[in-house]
Amino acid sequence: MATQAAIPTSTQSWVEHTADALRRAGYRSSGPRMAVVETLGRHDCVLTAGEIADRLRSEGRDVGVATVYRALELLEGLGLLHRLETGEGPTRYEPAHPTGEHHHHLLCERCGHVSAFEDQGVERSLGRLARRLDFRVEGHDLVLRGQCAVCAAESRSKAEGRA
Amino acid sequence: MATQAAIPTSTQSWVEHTADALRRAGYRSSGPRMAVVETLGRHDCVLTAGEIADRLRSEGRDVGVATVYRALELLEGLGLLHRLETGEGPTRYEPAHPTGEHHHHLLCERCGHVSAFEDQGVERSLGRLARRLDFRVEGHDLVLRGQCAVCAAESRSKAEGRA
DNA sequence: GTTCCTGCAAAATTTTTGCATCAGT
DNA sequence: ACTGATGCAAAAATTTTGCAGGAAC
Numbered sequence: 538m539a540t541q542a543a544i545p546t547s548t549q550s551w552v553e554h555t556a557d558a559l560r561r562a563g564y565r566s567s568g569p570r571m572a573v574v575e576t577l578g579r580h581d582c583v584l585t586a587g588e589i590a591d592r593l594r595s596e597g598r599d600v601g602v603a604t605v606y607r608a609l610e611l612l613e614g615l616g617l618l619h620r621l622e623t624g625e626g627p628t629r630y631e632p633a634h635p636t637g638e639h640h641h642h643l644l645c646e647r648c649g650h651v652s653a654f655e656d657q658g659v660e661r662s663l664g665r666l667a668r669r670l671d672f673r674v675e676g677h678d679l680v681l682r683g684q685c686a687v688c689a690a691e692s693r694s695k696a697e698g699r700a
Numbered sequence: 701m702a703t704q705a706a707i708p709t710s711t712q713s714w715v716e717h718t719a720d721a722l723r724r725a726g727y728r729s730s731g732p733r734m735a736v737v738e739t740l741g742r743h744d745c746v747l748t749a750g751e752i753a754d755r756l757r758s759e760g761r762d763v764g765v766a767t768v769y770r771a772l773e774l775l776e777g778l779g780l781l782h783r784l785e786t787g788e789g790p791t792r793y794e795p796a797h798p799t800g801e802h803h804h805h806l807l808c809e810r811c812g813h814v815s816a817f818e819d820q821g822v823e824r825s826l827g828r829l830a831r832r833l834d835f836r837v838e839g840h841d842l843v844l845r846g847q848c849a850v851c852a853a854e855s856r857s858k859a860e861g862r863a
Numbered sequence: 864g865t866t867c868c869t870g871c872a873a874a875a876t877t878t879t880t881g882c883a884t885c886a887g888t
Numbered sequence: 889a890c891t892g893a894t895g896c897a898a899a900a901a902t903t904t905t906g907c908a909g910g911a912a913c
Binding site: 564565567568569570599600601602603604607 | 866867868869870871872
């Protein structure tokens with residue numbers, strides 16, 4: 538029920554869907570803008586604005602940071618991206634799938650690693666909750682904080698060593 | 701089950717509990733530090749570092765921003781504060797109650813207002829989920845995004861006016 | 864040919880840090 | 889007294905903005 542495995546992202550289709558959505562909304566599919574979209578589409582994990590700019594630079598496709606930020610802002614406004622803030626470091630972004638299918642995140646507070654999971658039980662609870670609140674719920678963000686398996690094992694063995 | 705009413709915060713006791721926890725952890729209960737704690741304790745809603753500094757200044761108790769940030773960092777590290785990032789504006793903080801009792805937030809994306817709610821159904825789902833993951837879950841953050849009742853009413857009446 | 868988009872660089876915002884001085888225990 | 893905490897101011901890190909030139913439609 539709760540999957541922690543790689544989430545199938547059918548990258549290509551999100552990039553295509555995004556290009557369509559931009560055109561339909563009257564925006565241009567310029568080179569730099571699509572370079573940002575393609576970079577996001579190639580990674581199922583979250584990326585920061587800086588990381589996107591760096592990756593593009595290392596591919597020889599220099600795109601100014603301002604352009605990256607503007608593209609991210611536009612895409613998020615169109616519901617094509619999800620934003621994730623973990624409290625450490627800059628804001629991260631990842632593709633939002635048109636199916637409404639989405640996942641949430643596990644943040645390891647020791648190593649900073651972010652991974653994804655899905656859980657239908659939680660989604661159902663959130664759906665029921667949304668119907669009860671005097672608030673028009675349009676989306677939700679959920680982050681579980683703690684220690685990933687690797688770090689948990691490390692801190693366990695350290696504790697044993699000390700004992 | 702889902703409460704959106706004011707959450708009883710028994711302010712005084714959190715401030716006292718925090719002073720104790722600081723002392724027990726070997727930290728000093730200095731004037732500026734406790735001024736930050738008391739400001740947080742007087743508000744059940746979230747506050748930013750800047751807001752805390754401003755409130756203190758307007759009370760005549762000037763505390764440097766650096767001190768506010770250092771106090772917030774310390775308190776969060778001791779589990780005495782929760783941190784909330786909404787993606788708009790600076791990080792917000794609020795008291796974390798020693799009972800483990802906690803709430804989550806509703807963020808209105810139109811007016812930026814943040815309110816709180818509790819829901820046992822969601823908490824139970826999250827508990828079940830945590831047991832299934834290969835991850836040592838120590839806490840969770842949940843933000844529901846959308847429109848508050850006021851903004852939803854406004855956008856509804858605007859739509860009618862246009863029709 | 865328009866109009867939107869980009870890149871650069873400067874500015875704004877938020878948070879962190881170094882260091883001399885001060886206060887809590 | 890000792891040691892940690894503060895305040896200031898400078899720096900770092902992240903994001904936004906103005907504007908002249910360039911690219912998409």
